Structures are given as structure tokens and as C-alpha cells.
Amino acid sequence: MPRDTMTDKRDYYEVLGVGRSATADEIRRSYRNLARQYHPDVNRQDGAEERFKEINEAYEVLSDGDRRAAYDRFGHAANGMGGRAGDPYGFGGAGSPFGDLFESFFGTAGAGRRRAAPARGTDLQVTVDISFEEAIFGAEKDIDLVRFEACEACHGTRMRDGQTPPRCTTCGGSGEVRRVQQTILGQFMTSTPCSTCGGEGTMITDPCPTCRGRGRVSRSRTLTVTIPAGIDENGTLRLQGQGEASAHGGAAGNLYVKVRIAPHSLFTRNHKTIQSQVGINVAQAALGDELEIPTIDGPVEFKLPAGTQSGQQFRLRGRGAPDLHGGERGDQIVTVHVITPRDLTDEQRDLFEQLAATMGSEVTQQPAHRSFFDKVKDALGV
Numbered sequence: 110m111p112r113d114t115m116t117d118k119r120d121y122y123e124v125l126g127v128g129r130s131a132t133a134d135e136i137r138r139s140y141r142n143l144a145r146q147y148h149p150d151v152n153r154q155d156g157a158e159e160r161f162k163e164i165n166e167a168y169e170v171l172s173d174g175d176r177r178a179a180y181d182r183f184g185h186a187a188n189g190m191g192g193r194a195g196d197p198y199g200f201g202g203a204g205s206p207f208g209d210l211f212e213s214f215f216g217t218a219g220a221g222r223r224r225a226a227p228a229r230g231t232d233l234q235v236t237v238d239i240s241f242e243e244a245i246f247g248a249e250k251d252i253d254l255v256r257f258e259a260c261e262a263c264h265g266t267r268m269r270d271g272q273t274p275p276r277c278t279t280c281g282g283s284g285e286v287r288r289v290q291q292t293i294l295g296q297f298m299t300s301t302p303c304s305t306c307g308g309e310g311t312m313i314t315d316p317c318p319t320c321r322g323r324g325r326v327s328r329s330r331t332l333t334v335t336i337p338a339g340i341d342e343n344g345t346l347r348l349q350g351q352g353e354a355s356a357h358g359g360a361a362g363n364l365y366v367k368v369r370i371a372p373h374s375l376f377t378r379n380h381k382t383i384q385s386q387v388g389i390n391v392a393q394a395a396l397g398d399e400l401e402i403p404t405i406d407g408p409v410e411f412k413l414p415a416g417t418q419s420g421q422q423f424r425l426r427g428r429g430a431p432d433l434h435g436g437e438r439g440d441q442i443v444t445v446h447v448i449t450p451r452d453l454t455d456e457q458r459d460l461f462e463q464l465a466a467t468m469g470s471e472v473t474q475q476p477a478h479r480s481f482f483d484k485v486k487d488a489l490g491v
Contacts, residue, residue: 125140125143126139227357228357230361233254233362237252239336241378244339244430247336249333252334255327257354260325261319262317262320266317272315274312275312276312277311279304284302284308324356334366340433341380341430343367345367352364380430381430381439385443394418394419397414402443404425411423411425411443423443425443428440
């Protein structure tokens with residue numbers, strides 16, 4: 110096969126067994142097949158390891174558009190054709206399909222790997238008590254809490270007068286220490302958190318005297334929280350960034366405000382529906398009447414139809430709770446109860462007796478409740 114007489118290297122296309130017009134997908138497929146075939150863990154024959162290195166070197170060049178173009182023009186004389194330091198098999202090379210896999214197993218850190226962002230501050234939760242009316246119409250409530258906040262003296266840097274902490278001399282500010290390990294597959298670079306700076310990448314050489322180098326202090330605060338109209342029992346509001354400050358310069362946590370609604374003497378609630386009870390006498394039920402019904406907005410006039418039965422329900426449109434997300438307001442369901450008098454005056458008793466005489470004394474038979482299976486039996490004639 111053709112070799113470069115200056116470097117004694119085989120042609121990369123020949124190494125991968127593809128033509129010079131091969132597409133990126135064809136190069137990738139050929140590389141994967143050859144890599145599996147000559148992997149040192151699979152192929153124990155003499156020369157397999159060197160062949161495996163050669164395959165990876167060829168793929169690292171031909172899988173990169175710029176490097177492939179340079180190779181096509183100048184051959185092995187083009188710059189940057191060799192494998193990378195600490196990566197003799199090309200696993201961590203640009204475009205290598207095994208790069209992410211080996212990083213997950215061995216913790217391999219590429220040259221551009223960044224230190225993890227500092228942890229966010231702790232979230233806090235408080236409970237606020239509101240009235241039934243405040244849940245319906247919304248309100249503003251003051252809440253008291255104690256939380257860690259960024260130190261005003263050092264602005265959270267933990268250094269005196271807000272100085273910038275110097276980089277850790279052990280890890281050079283990366284927050285991790287890298288080590289090269291020798292394995293059966295060659296040398297691999299692993300990284301562990303720096304024990305000197307705890308993975309932060311900085312050193313607190315002159316701590317702030319106010320916070321003693323912690324970067325935050327405990328403060329008591331009173332916050333005004335807006336309760337939206339229509340919030341339900343156990344509803345929770347999230348106030349972003351109102352939790353505790355981060356101990357390491359990250360974003361502040363969130364504050365969660367849980368709502369607890371006091372019961373009402375007249376109304377109950379089921380999401381957007383408000384429910385209430387109204388008592389009427391026998392005459393009102395039989396003859397009908399003009400009633401004044403309590404609602405959360407105040408009393409409204411309601412025409413009770415004649416012949417109303419005890420337990421009958423009526424709907425008052427738009428008298429319920431607002432929709433928390435901006436939809437239509439709910440309704441109020443009024444349940445009517447006919448109250449039978451216990452103590453009658455002589456006149457009332459005489460009138461009821463006259464009414465009873467005109468209505469008769471026969472008992473009206475009401476059908477018993479029948480189950481679904483009873484109805485099926487009737488239909489089948491069983």
C-alpha cells in the first residue's frame with residue numbers, strides 16, 4: 110500500500126479502506142468496523158494495537174473537514190496530523206464516536222472542560238394565612254423570614270473589602286487535579302476535585318472580617334407578597350431569587366410561599382365553584398318567593414320558583430372564584446333546604462289543618478332505589 114516516504118506512514122484513506130471521495134458517514138462506518146476488529150481487548154494478535162492506533166489517527170484527521178482538506182493537499186506534511194498528548198488511541202479526538210463514552214467511564218477531561226458552576230443557594234418555604242375573601246379577590250401580605258444573604262462588606266467574595274480571591278496554586282483555578290493513568294488501553298487522563306480549594310478553584314487568603322470568609326450573613330427580612338385572585342387552598346407561589354444566597358457565589362435560591370385559607374361561615378369552595386346553603390319555609394317552597402341570596406360579592410336578588418323541593422340546587426352564574434390563569438369566573442351553587450316548623454302558633458296550626466283537609470291524607474308512594482342489576486333482571490324478565 111502507498112506510504113509517505115518522508116514519514117513512512119500509510120495513506121489514511123488506505124488505512125480506513127475508503128476512497129478519497131468517501132462521505133463522512135462512509136468514513137465513520139468504516140472506522141467503527143475497523144476499531145471493533147482491532148481493539149486491543151478483542152484482538153490479541155501481534156500488531157493489533159499498532160493497527161488500532163493507526164486507524165484512530167487516520168479517523169481523527171479524515172473526520173475533521175479542515176484537517177482532511179489539508180491532508181488531501183499536502184499529505185502527511187500538513188501540520189497537526191499526529192495523535193494528541195495524553196490520547197494515544199484517539200478516543201478523545203475531535204469527532205471520535207468513543208469520546209463521550211470514555212469520558213463517562215474514566216472522567217477524561219478535554220482541554221476546554223470548564224469547572225462546574227457554583228451551587229445555587231438553598232430554597233426556603235413559608236406559610237401565609239389568608240381569609241376566604243382574600244383568596245377570591247387577591248391581596249398583599251407581609252411575611253417575615255430569616256435567611257442568609259450575600260455579605261454587604263465583601264459582596265459575597267469572602268475576601269476583605271470585596272477583593273477577588275486568587276486562583277488556587279494547586280489546580281491553577283480549574284478546581285480539579287488531573288492525573289494520567291496507565292491501563293490496558295494505554296494512558297488515560299482522569300480528574301478529581303482539588304483537595305486544596307475543595308473544587309472551587311480559588312483560595313480565601315484574606316477573609317472578610319464581617320462574614321468571617323463565609324460570603325454571607327443571616328438577616329431578618331419582611332417581604333410583601335402579592336396573593337393572586339383565585340388562589341386555592343395549599344396553592345404555592347414561587348418567588349425566584351428570594352431564597353438564601355449561595356455560599357460560593359452562585360445564584361440565590363427561591364422562596365416558596367404556601368397559602369392556607371381560613372374557613373368562611375357561609376361559603377365553601379371547590380376550585381372555582383363556591384357553594385352555599387339557604388333555608389326557606391314551607392310556604393316559600395310551595396308558592397315561590399323573591400329572596401336575597403348572600404354571595405361573596407354581596408347579596409343578590411333571586412326569584413325562587415314555586416314548588417321548590419328541599420335539597421334542590423340553583424346556579425348563580427359568575428358568582429364563584431376567579432380563574433387563576435385568566436379564564437372565566439366560576440359559579441355559585443345554592444342548595445335550598447325546606448325547614449319544617451316545630452312550634453306552631455294556634456293560628457298557624459289552624460291554617461295548616463285547613464290546608465291538610467284540602468290536600469287529603471293519602472301517602473304518596475315513592476319508588477325504592479333499585480340497583481343496576483335489578484333493572485337488568487326486569488329487562489330480562491327474570
